[in-house]
Amino acid sequence: MNATERQQQILETLDLRGRLAIAELSARFEVSDMTIRRDLAQLEAEGLLRRTHGGAVRSQSGNFEPPYALRTRLNAESKRAIAVSVVAQLADGETVVLDGGSTGVAIAEELVGRKLTVCALNLRVADVLMASPATRVMVPGGEVRHGEQSFVGPAAERTLADYRFDSYVMTVSAVDMTAGLTEWNEADAAIKRAALVSSTRCIVACDSTKFGQTAFARVAAVDAADQIHTDTHLPTDVRQSLTAAGIAPYIS
16 A cells, blocks of 8 residues: 555544544554554645644534545545446536535546536636536636635625526535535525526535434535435445435435
């Protein structure tokens, strides 16, 4: 296992548990304590965790939005599989609203070359799609959130209200059968609500770690989604709850 693969596993385990010890990591990966210390130092320099005496903890509390740089390193293979599944549901000629975040960027990368009109709610997504001459790219305007690079605010919401889209591909921070689809940032949640109102169909794309979680700002009830695309690690009880609610999940 090389350093990149080891660091990826460190981040994914830390995301699940919140705290890790150097001795435990050294034994798990069969490398020296010094090697683990170098890994943790590099990840801390990227803002992906915080070192402690003898180990590391998450860079932020679980009650706050994780930084984009961390999210793009977590569950990358699952997000790519989800992206392939979502894109298969979009027909050439459709008008589509596409969210941002690490999953949104993965979906944009799979859309390159498709004959679609895509309203990108994020600068990173728009940049990816601009590489595709076949794709008509729109952006809603308004304010751009620092770090996330997502469009937010009343101007962006008004732009969305002026159009009617075939599909909205929504990414979310958390999914809970009672709390619904939720986001860490209330301005992002408001844009998602506006996109939902302006779209005929809602396709939710999120990896299995988001289920059973609740973030700060509510977007909509779970049944606002016409489709939910996730990965093979979705717990059986969650799959059964979604199916009972009439939303059999697409598993990739």
